[in-house]
Amino acid sequence: MNAALELHGIVKRFGATRVLRGVDLRVAQGERHALIGPNGAGKSTLFDLISGRARPDEGRIVADGIDITGKRPQRVCRTLARSFQTTSVFGGLSVFDNLRCAVLGASSSRFIDRCLPSRRVDARAHAMLDAIGLAARADEPAARLTYAEQRALDLGLALATDAPLILLDEPTAGMNRAEAAHALALIRATTEGRTLLVIEHDMDAVFGLADRISVLVQGRVIATGAPAEIRANRQVQEAYLGFDGVAQ
Numbered sequence: 001m002n003a004a005l006e007l008h009g010i011v012k013r014f015g016a017t018r019v020l021r022g023v024d025l026r027v028a029q030g031e032r033h034a035l036i037g038p039n040g041a042g043k044s045t046l047f048d049l050i051s052g053r054a055r056p057d058e059g060r061i062v063a064d065g066i067d068i069t070g071k072r073p074q075r076v077c078r079t080l081a082r083s084f085q086t087t088s089v090f091g092g093l094s095v096f097d098n099l100r101c102a103v104l105g106a107s108s109s110r111f112i113d114r115c116l117p118s119r120r121v122d123a124r125a126h127a128m129l130d131a132i133g134l135a136a137r138a139d140e141p142a143a144r145l146t147y148a149e150q151r152a153l154d155l156g157l158a159l160a161t162d163a164p165l166i167l168l169d170e171p172t173a174g175m176n177r178a179e180a181a182h183a184l185a186l187i188r189a190t191t192e193g194r195t196l197l198v199i200e201h202d203m204d205a206v207f208g209l210a211d212r213i214s215v216l217v218q219g220r221v222i223a224t225g226a227p228a229e230i231r232a233n234r235q236v237q238e239a240y241l242g243f244d245g246v247a248q
């Protein structure tokens, strides 16, 4: 079976700085894979390359056997969907219309004869509303949601595309413990049957959610393995000294 995602030798430079220095990563179909690493390690940059917002200088990105290196976001949105480190909801639109936009955006980039009829769009947006627990807020402008609710909507926007591979960039950042626990439960439930690559800072969250973890340090993956292996990995502990969780 093809891997859901394979990165081969990814290099990205900003000016003279090599932010990513040969990243190799393999995410199996149906796996929940966490990407951890100190601030500035290049995690969000890697998501920008995978999702087509930027091009790698070197290397190949393969999703389900298809080379998507350098393909624009609208070309890869059937394959993968992402959320951003900061919320990206349309504040002036209702929660429901945000979801409709996400469904439409993904469907209208398909061949024209495969566009979804509006009742199918609405049905999918409604299903998503229920899944992310925001049905009671459907008609409210998204700007009026709490921060944690906006992050749930971010998750919904990614999921609404129906893409088999979901990338989430720090979905619990800025949340308190209870909110983060709720968000994680939601992520676990709603990504069932899909492949998840999640950047996460909260170590408890990572160890509870992920089947496998990769550690990015200074632009390279220094370890990949099951949570217990990563916890016990000396190199990871050293890289994380001074950061919360792993080295304690």
Ligand SMILES: Nc1ncnc2c1ncn2[C@@H]1O[C@H](COP(=O)(O)OP(=O)(O)O)[C@@H](O)[C@H]1O
Binding pocket: 014, 019, 037, 038, 039, 040, 041, 042, 043, 044, 045, 046
């Ligand atoms: N567009 C850009 N131009 C120049 N430098 C950038 C750009 N985007 C990110 N960087 C730099 O690349 C490094 C990695 O950033 P980032 O991928 O956001 O790290 P992380 O998500 O792991 O915290 C940082 O030093 C950051 O300042």
Ligand SMILES: [Mg+2]
Binding pocket: 043, 044, 045, 085
């Ligand atoms: Mg980041």
